[in-house]
Amino acid sequence: MLDYKLLEALSAVIDQGGFERGANYLGLTQSAVSQRIKLLEARLGQPVLVRSPTLGPTALGKRLLNHAQQVRLLEYDLIDIVPSLGTDEQRLRIALNADSLATWWPLAIGPFNQEHRVLLDLVVQDQTTALQRMRDGEVAACLCSTPRAVQGARVVSLGGMRYMAVATPRFIERHFPEGLNAESLSEAPGIVFGPDDRLHHRMVAQYHIAPPFPHHMCPSSQGVVQMTVAGLGYALLPEHQARPHLESGALVEIETPSPIIVPMYWHYWRQGGQLLSSLTSYLSEQSPNWLLSVEETERGSPTPL
Amino acid sequence: MLDYKLLEALSAVIDQGGFERGANYLGLTQSAVSQRIKLLEARLGQPVLVRSPTLGPTALGKRLLNHAQQVRLLEYDLIDIVPSLGTDEQRLRIALNADSLATWWPLAIGPFNQEHRVLLDLVVQDQTTALQRMRDGEVAACLCSTPRAVQGARVVSLGGMRYMAVATPRFIERHFPEGLNAESLSEAPGIVFGPDDRLHHRMVAQYHIAPPFPHHMCPSSQGVVQMTVAGLGYALLPEHQARPHLESGALVEIETPSPIIVPMYWHYWRQGGQLLSSLTSYLSEQSPNWLLSVEETERGSPTPL
Structure with a gap:
């Protein structure tokens, strides 16, 4: 050995x-x-x-x-x-998308963690590299929008995250007085997480605009929120992050032709032991409290991230 | 040419x-x-x-x-x-620490951006690599806690960010019934941004504890907040991020022997043109609204990140 x-x-x-x-x-x-x-x-x-x-x-x-x-x-x-x-601390390394980590995921697993003492090594990954890390075996589980399981792993569907196009009232007045259209979108700056964030590109493509369109790049989930609140651009925010700012009136929703829903899949090692299985069952049970249901997600023509 | x-x-x-x-x-x-x-x-x-x-x-x-x-x-x-x-969009590439990006920085520069149209390419960097990126000339400016200018660049002090040790009331009751001490800190899980986040290590070192101490790793500024609120551990949060949760009672401050203040320096290219100079003057002017003053920061025995 x-x-x-x-x-x-x-x-x-x-x-x-x-x-x-x-x-x-x-x-x-x-x-x-x-x-x-x-x-x-x-x-x-x-x-x-x-x-x-x-x-x-x-x-x-x-x-x-x-x-x-x-x-x-x-x-x-x-x-x-x-x-x-048990004297060794149990660690679990998990890759997940930045928006889940900044919003619902920690809240969803809180009670699980209080029952099973486990220390988390979290890795923020975009779509492509997250699954690569599963394939390389660097992480024991991964939360992303791809449904296809990698070798040696299983996958469960948890539901979907709804995204909303938002900006400050002043930004909308200045850049989108007639709403979103090809002309306003080629002029108004958007706020994009990074070069691998395709969500924004797909939304813009609905208006038949090809890149380049003006955008800031901000590789921080909360940073995107703050930049939007500060009026630097419009953004696609997860509903969880947008909600309090919509309620306070700091941000306003901008209508899009179709709802933007990103499906969430949980990938986990088949031979991951009891702890990983329990976490998986727990997440499947809890996700309806935090995400759109699997049925709603499928009906809403989901957009992979 | x-x-x-x-x-x-x-x-x-x-x-x-x-x-x-x-x-x-x-x-x-x-x-x-x-x-x-x-x-x-x-x-x-x-x-x-x-x-x-x-x-x-x-x-x-x-x-x-x-x-x-x-x-x-x-x-x-x-x-x-x-x-x-002017038909080319003006882009500015800036490296900054994750906590500034998730809190005050976007709000501070909002009005500047509305006056000067500039698209931002932001890069989140820890201390060491941020200055390396300045040195390599990959970014035109960088916000970090190191006072020493790199070659070809200038530096101005903007003030300091105050950090607070916080956790949920329930977590404190369970893990810190007698407050922070060597024993409780070697058992209670902390939440650390990443292996290069030394702030936590220095806080723990005040209690004469050497690593390893139990900790989660969470490379997302808002993710650390959410994990703390979910009761997964205690964390050092920027005051800006802690404040609303302290007010709602979701989190409680844990007393530390000395205040934790991280100085913030703005590094910028000497030959960066008028736009970068204006941004620098603007930030120097605005930072007192968002940060502890330079004097307070110096008095508070600042801790580099």
């Missing part, structure tokens, strides 16, 4: 972001950690880490980290029988 | 995140864009792009993007005399 002490050194260095921090985390000296990683590389005959330009795992290193996380999840199922295993 | 058509192709491919999108942005075919980049590489005798693992500029490519952005900023100063130059 593999020497898990060596794998532990590798995960500590990667998770903590450096040799010194990894050593602190394990309560070892930096040279002990460095020796463990050298030994691991010598045994495997291949490097597990790249040092530059930034510290990161090699392809083999990623596979090993994945394996170590899976072993930890399986060990967690033994805690009832071997309580001493 | 350089052929700026070729540089424009390079920036479009990088900014838009791909050849197809870059071509759409410029209204060219993909093969025209690809030829321009090949021609640029042939003239310079060096590659400007790397294609894998992800599309990105080489070191030379970065220098050229920097140069192109600087030229655009200088062109902007000519618009009054040569209005036709």
Whole structure:
């Protein structure tokens, strides 16, 4: 079998972001950690880490980290029988879209976390890279808008997030006095999360406008809200984020030809142990409190992010 | 002189995140864009792009993007005399810390943006990499907690952000019945932005606790707020973000031995043109409305992020 002490050194260095921090985390000296990683590389005959330009795992290193996380999840199922295993904190690494993390997801899993002590390593990912991380085994679960399961994983549909086009009353008066149309959209600045945020592009495409259209780029979910409130542009906000600002009158909804609904799928490792299964059941149970139902989402011609 | 058509192709491919999108942005075919980049590489005798693992500029490519952005900023100063130059949208690329972007910064610059039409490309960066991006010339300005200017740039102090340790009343009752101390802090889960977020480590170090201490990792400013409200852990939140939840009673402040104040410095290119100078003056003027004063920040033994 593999020497898990060596794998532990590798995960500590990667998770903590450096040799010194990894050593602190394990309560070892930096040279002990460095020796463990050298030994691991010598045994495997291949490097597990790249040092530059930034510290990161090699392809083999990623596979090993994945394996170590899976072993930890399986060990967690033994805690009832071997309580001493429980002294290690249980960690779960999950990739999710920025808007879910900034809105409903933490609130939905709050009670679960109070029952099962688990520390979360969350990773914000856009659509494409989130599933790549599942495929590479870097994360044990992933929340995104793609329905197709990756190999070794299962997927459940949780429902959908409704997005609303919004801006300040003053912005609307200035840029959209006649509502959204091809002319106003080629002039008014939008606020887009990043180059991989296609939601905005698809909304604009409904008006037969091809890029370029003027836009700010703001890779922060709450940053987009604040920029919209400050009148820098119009944006597509999740209903959860828009609601309080619509109620206070700071923002106004702009009518779009069809509702914008993004489906949410939960991908999780098939061999992820009891904890991951419980979290999955819990999320399926809770999601109707936070998301549009699966039926509504399907009826609403959902838009992948 | 350089052929700026070729540089424009390079920036479009990088900014838009791909050849197809870059071509759409410029209204060219993909093969025209690809030829321009090949021609640029042939003239310079060096590659400007790397294609894998992800599309990105080489070191030379970065220098050229920097140069192109600087030229655009200088062109902007000519618009009054040569209005036709104004048909190009003015873009400004700025790196800033996630907490400023999720709170005060967009609100502070809102009115400036309504006067000077400029599209923002914002980049969220932690401390170390933000200044590296200034050094590489990838961003024209950067908001971070380091006072030392990088070469070719100037820096102004804007004041400081106050952070508060907070949690739900229920979390405090369960984990901190006697307040913060070494014992409770080694058991209660904290919520940390990422491995480079040292603020939490420094707070914990005041109680003579060395890592590891239990923590979730959540790389989203608003995600940290939501996780705290959901009772997953305690966190250090900017006062702006904590305030509404303290008022509603959802969160309660936890007393710390000394106030946690993070200084904010604005770094900007010396040769950044009139627009960047105006933005800098505007921010200096406005920051007292949003931040602790420079004097208060200095008195409060500021903690770099």
